[in-house]
Amino acid sequence: MQQIRDFIEDQFLIEFDESFPETSDLFKEGVMDSFGYIQLIRFLEKEFDIKFSEQEMTANVMVSLSLIEKTVSRKLSESITD
Template sequence: MSKIRDFMEDQFLIEFDETFPASSDLFKEGVMDSFGYIQLIRFLEEEFEIKFTEKEMTGGVMVSLEQIEQTVAQKTADRSTS
């Protein structure tokens, strides 16, 4: 999951640490906008060979690094058991 953290830190020019924890809401903090979110989704789909449904992308589920990592872990686990 360090690939996700590295991508986000490079793409959005942030650093996750004790002052900006992985649980931070990236939209509310002004780090990510809808364009950045689409870039992130594309990266995740290509890097981890997964697909997101429209409902998953618009449901507001993935607003923090923690949530993104959990979702990707679940999707990759689901793929490997299918």
């Protein structure tokens, strides 16, 4: 999951630390907008060979690094069992 953290930090010019924890809402903090979110989705789909449904993309499940990592982990485990 380090590649997700690296992508977000590089793409959005932030650094996760004590003052900006992994649970921070990237939208509310002004780090990511809808265009950035689409870039993130494309990166995740390409990097991890997964696909997100429209419902997953609009359900506010991927607003923080910790939630993004949890969602990707779930999708990866689902793809293994399919």
